[in-house]
Amino acid sequence: MSVIVDGGLYREEDFMLKSLFPEALIADRNAFVLVVGGIMVFVACLSMVCGLLSARFAAIAGQGFAKNLRTNLLAKIQGFSFANTDRFSTPSLITRATTDVNAVRNSMHQLLRTLTRSPIMLIMATVMAFTISARLALIFLVAIPLLAAVLFILIKIGQPRFRKMLIRMDDMNRAVQENLVSSRVVKAFVRGKYESERFENTAEDLRQATLSSSRLFTMTGPIQMGIMWLCTVLLLLLGGREIIFKTTGLLTGELISMVSYATQAVNSLTMLSWLVMSMSRAQASLVRINEVFDEKEDIADGPSDAEVRDGSVDFEDVCFSYSGDAEKLALKNITLHIHSGETVGVIGGTGEGKSTLVNLIPRFYDTLSGTVKVGGLDVKEYSLKALRRGVSMVLQNGSLFSGTIADNLRWGKQDATEQEMKDACAVACADEFIDRFPDGYETVLEQDAANLSGGQKQRMRIARAVIKQPKILILDDSTSAVDMATDEHIRRALRTSLPGTTKIIIAQRIASIMTCDRIIVLDEGRLSDIGTHSDLMQRSSIYREVYDSQMRQEAKTNA
Ligand SMILES: Nc1ncnc2c1ncn2[C@@H]1O[C@H](COP(=O)(O)OP(=O)(O)O)[C@@H](O)[C@H]1O
Ligand SMILES: [Mg+2]
Secondary structure, three states, X not given: OOOOOHHHOOOOOOHHHHHHOOHHHHHOHHHHHHHHHHHHHHHHHHHHHHHHHHHHHHHHHHHHHHHHHHHHHHHHHHOOOHHHHHHHOHHHHHHHHHHHHHHHHHHHHHHHHHOOHHHHHHXXXXXXXHHHOHHHHHHHHHHHHHHHHHHHHHHHHHHHHHHHHHXXXXXXXXXXXXXXXXHHHHHHOOOHHHHXXXXXXXXXXXXXXXXXXXXXXXXXXXXXXHHHXXXXXXXXXXXXXXXXXXXXXXOHHHHHHHHHHHHXXXXXXXXXXXXXXXXXXXXXXHHHHHHHHHOOOOOOOOOOOOOOOOOOEEEEEEEEOOOOOOOOOOEEEEEEXXXXXXXXXXXXXXXXXXXXXXXXXXXOOOOOEEEEEEOOEEOOOOOHHHXXXXXXXXXXXXXXXXXXXXXXXXXXXXXXXXXXXXXHHHHOOOHHHHOOOOOHHHOEEOHHHOOOOHHHHHHHHHHHHHOOOOOEEEEEOOOOOOOHHHHHHHHHHHHHHOOOOEEEEEOOOHHHOOOOOEEEEEEOOEEEEEEOHHHHHHHOHHHHHHHHHHHHHXXXXXX
């Protein structure tokens, strides 16, 4: 707004001046400048306060929104089955809960800040320009759609680039996770250099993808400036001619106002276009977040409220595939019956389907065809809580949590007494090392129990499973890192302290399962044979081969 009243810059009947100020004040120029100047300072301050408040409220709303979104996302992921998690992969779920939520929050923040202000400024500037000179204001009508079209094209190009960038971000998180979680393994195998190179490639891919998408952002600025200057030049050119040749009644002051309105309009449009760009980036993230919310949890509670009655397990012609593809079966037509209280060993080479077989018992996965029964009832009938109360599993690579040893044991039984903890640890042979810690059961474990040895971790996990007093106890290769004598000791303790519990023991060492009531031999997802040690030594060539090779090896190490 120009306040110069002299020299015919404004017509006397200029509506603002006339409506706002009395004639007498306009006549006294000094007073007029002071009054109008004062009003302008006041309005500027008011605008600044509003701007600050708007920024603050937008930040509060954005952060609250992000928190709610994350909480809900995590609650949803908690309900995921193993298969659900496999479909997304953990690193991708991490990116979605962090980077993607941040992108949406940013855009929401920007939306709150600009959505009311910019359109109002844009419309007001255009309307004001039209009241001064409808002919010159037509330039606005050309410039605005032109800008909009350019933006539309940029967004069209941008969307796939944003998606690609986010996928690279997944890769990056995967690389970071692998390197940090397995940093000890990386060191042990002296793979540091190789891993660094691999990491550098991932980082480079992310850099390129990010640059390629942000290049669009950086292009919007110059394009907008270009259009703004073009408008100004056109306005000055056309308006200037009108003034010089007096073809219309346009005044110099009015032309200056027109230019300032044009700047305002384009600025508002710039703000809006930043918003649209950020929304288009957030859109890519929103899609990824929604994929998580839309994912159907494929394992849900069954209708029955029964508890697991006994430890019998039945497989009736069970086929299973991780991909759901009947061509790629991980388990093929397994039929077997395990009595309650029986101790069953499972043996087979790596990748033959041992873990897969036992994963079906607590219903970590559902069968492709056939039925798995626990305690005589289809596992799909139980509520997951009841089923998993009855079935305790020591996962092949299960984790311990940061917290004390006692905290970790309470994962198995929330209200476990000190005696119960001691008993469970005695069965798992964990008491001997826990008693040696100065803080005993209150010893704090680091994340993933990094301050325990592999064998100690395994014994902790066994204790955590035993304290549940389950109907069925599954040990998936859970004593691979403990010495033979301790292994033997644990097995004997399990037999005496959990006599009624069905025990299913997967092991690589044949000595660990030799004494089981029966032994299952798996071969490429098929039940190759089942029987006692002496039965299998007679009948099963696979079993005999494993036995011979392990005995030979043992003889060699003893020699
Ligand atoms: N989460 C998974 N997703 C896809 N395939 C898997 C998954 N886990 C295991 N497999 C595949 O299923 C087969 C059996 O694996 P598993 O039961 O873990 O063998 P193991 O006998 O060593 O415990 C293997 O070929 C393995 O590659
Ligand atoms: Mg396994």
